[in-house]
Amino acid sequence: MEQSNHNFDVIISGFGPVGSVLAIFLARQGHKVAIFERWTERYPLPRAVCIDHEMLRMLRTLNLDHKLNDIIHAGGTYDWVNSNWQPLVKVDWGAATISQESNVNFVHQPSLEKILEEEIKTMPNIQLFLGYEVLEVGQEEEGVYLSAQNVETQNVKTFYAQYLVGADGANSLIRQSITSQWIDKGFEADWLVVDVLPHNPDDLKIKGTAAVQYCNPKRPTTIVPAGKKEGRYFRRWEFMRLPHETKEEMQTEAKAWELLSDWIKPENATLIRSAMYTFRSLIAERWRNQRILIAGDACHVMPPFMGQGMCAGFRDAWNLSWKLDGVLKDNYSANILETYTRERKPHVEDVIDLSMYMGRIICVPDEEKAQQRDEKFLNGTAEPMPEFPILTDGLISRTAKLNTLAGHIAPHGIFNIDGTETRLDQIVKQQFVLLTSKTIELSHDDTEILEQLNCKVVSIKHNDEITENGYQEQDDNIYNFMNEHNVQGVLVRPDFYIYGTAKQIAEVSALLKNLVQDLAQYTLIEAAT
Template identity: 45%
Template sequence: MKKDYQQTDFDIIQIGYGPVSKVSALLLERMGWKVGIFERWGEVFPLPRAVCIDHEVFRMLHAAGLGPIVDKVTSVAPQYKWFNADWQELLSIDWPKGSISGGSEVNFVHQPTLEKELDAEVKRRNNITVFFEHEFLKMSQTSENVSATVKDMVSGKTKSYTAKYLLGIDGANSTVREQLGITRTDLGFDADWLVVDYVLNDGLTANDLELVPCGQYCNPERPTTIVPGGYAEGKEYRRWEFMRLPHETKEEMVELEKVNNLLEEWIKPEQGQLIRHSLYSFRSLVTDKWRQGRVLLAGDAAHLIPPFMGQGMCSGMRDVWNLSWKLDRVLRKEATDVLLDSYEAERKPHITEVVKLSMFLGSIICIPDKAEAAKRDAEFLSENPPKMRPFPKLTDGIIAKDSDDQPLGLAGQLSPHGVVRHQRRTGRLDLFTNNDNFKLIVSNSSVISALSNEAINKISLLNIDVIKIAERSNATDEEYADTQGQILSFMKSNNVETLLVRPDHYIFGASSQPDELDDLLSQLEYQLEELT
């Protein structure tokens, strides 16, 4: 449908210019929308914060055409191991073993390098305008648009800009959230940690220093995180995080002498360079309301997560991935703005469970008492140690549901992904498909041929792309040969022959019989019609 700008300055205004905002703008611009970004600082923040990109975000960035950037700035994560004071292994998370998205569960990244590359890509896009040194002051909205008033911090002048929607992606201390008067729920985690980033000298590696490649040292005398900080310009970065103990003040934790004392067990000053050190209060906060009219919140403005799963930046990018395809449909008038209500319905329960998982991991390491740590050690070293819950799936929103309004079968899970061969070319499945459409992944063509004419018409009406997956040994050029067996093995193990997949790679529903697929299509049509 033809776009209807109705004389606004932008289609979307974004407040803040961190990594989540950059990705959001690139996603929306790729869909054809005009984005204006307002950032109070004069440049991209040059210091590292996040160090992880999980498999879902890695896949998302590739699907959005940002694969060359991601491949350039990431490296596969080693196993994530947790040790007690005596270096006995309490817990191990096998990140390199692979994921449902294809490839490693987690990749490490040097955030300043990632942001530099994303910023360069933003500047190459004609429909994104970034206003540095522009402070967001206030906003107002009508039934047709939203207006943001900003102050040019160089000239001192104020000006208002209009858009169809405004995204508050302006961090934990979000001005947008505060102006809306939106409250947050505290899930109860609160601990101060000193975060230290170091770059190793040329040629020096973590192995040379005999460092744990990636882990948590759960020593009650000093709970410590030791992880990669990514690579940049041929140099290896490392991160340490030290928990502030009850007898220590916040002020003394950031003194350089204190920092050096904490590091001396791990690295000598002549082996590298201290990049930054800062004290953070690790919190567990979820915003109570994610949308107010034409204003929506994302990233740290919507949630704060303890860092023990590396999900801070990832969860923000998951927010804008969920939101972008919905905004696209609303802006094209293919859906009403009721569709945007599914953003909170889907993301809020999901991120709440992610926060709880991170809190569980935090509860393992954040024990400064020796007696309590001994109890923890005994529990984890027993024959029945505590187990992590699986990573959450979608439980509400645009997914197939049973008669009790619960997710039906595989609905809400991430869909499988991998390398395929199609028309004599080999590459990631997402590179061959339209990632703005729903997809019907089929492992048995007879399911399609057995569909009723009504169901076939629904596939056409809903603009669903049909993807026929076949074994690599007998796939035709028109089919997608599953060269890694990743997709077919998932379908076989779950006893399904079709996967109906949303634009953000979550499964709407799955089926093993033509009549089940017919029901799924009817349910999708009904849910989308409710929003148009």
């Protein structure tokens, strides 16, 4: 086995969207990253199609807006109907959000991956090892190693780094290396996923950006947009395999067109792909072993009915990126990585439960049971849909006076700076930020804490308020949010989650000290008294 001369800060196993986004974030912070992938070319066909408002906001921090806008479009209504097209559940995926993005957006995954790959290839501190199969990983006190075989030459080399992240899919070798077992939450159903490119979108029965869950026991069916490419909009149908059907008979082009026949004809569309999937609900029991971590499908698999699979992986990368950056720069001890599992695991488990709730509504191939389900929704006695989860553990304030909204996503703002439209994340640059709705006079101690935390103060001004100080919002999104929740200070983490709030501007000092006290176990910063 040949030893490599390459030494990296972070090695990432897996070149999917999650590994790519994590690599870009770390490289932007100045770290040297290696990505290993068995295949030399990306899979060219669609898989994930949904990006929610939080993760689209996260993607925009990559400064790729002009490219993202070409492949992403906002969702519309998401209607759950029974066999008679009576409404059971209605979700407004096009609704405005505090992220100033539509609630759900649709993306053409191959195009997204191409954009990410092009960006990665411009970054000198990311090295791609395509066509390298990972054989073994391990760790010592001071770092990790990865042995990989070049699939063309059969040569095996060993590479070294400080940390290793496995974003290598549901069959993750990295998860196996840390002896993390799957926890099965009990959902399983086989579905045929069919992507088409309509020749004329006006030919479709479900038009525009609308999505439908057709809860017909004769054939439970999902119909959703599937992103766009070069101005052309894709569509996806998903058909549940019924008990009398085999997987083999479902996986033919003829079967795909047979199932599509009620919706679109071969002369009106191009079949892009047809593939069988077993929708399951799995979560890894452990996500970290010292310097080795897992992310994305390597640590969670869920039914697709809420469109949260790729989003959950992006949340993993988003959470890990600022914590690994802090550890690598000696701002935090490695103990802060304990909060990765504490924060992400219960959050994604709640998302899986929400997806399973939706799955239990649609995956009913029995007509009598479907009728009973319909009656509950139509008479208002059905179990209510769970709320979308927030952070409930980890680095959030637990001080009663300061924890209003802790764990929620913070609002986003667009500002007018010297006549230029500027996003909040362009001002903040992935760091702690203190949002205030009142002018604040900081003490010497407060200023020192802000410097220690690398925390930026953004004083929000009303959009019609003329001022030389502060940031003037264009549409008062943050300003109105703070008024609505009766807070004058909001302390936000680098990943947009709210650490804590101050109801009065005079409480901001206590809020800052509270964060320092919570961070003391992870940093060399002394807890403020």
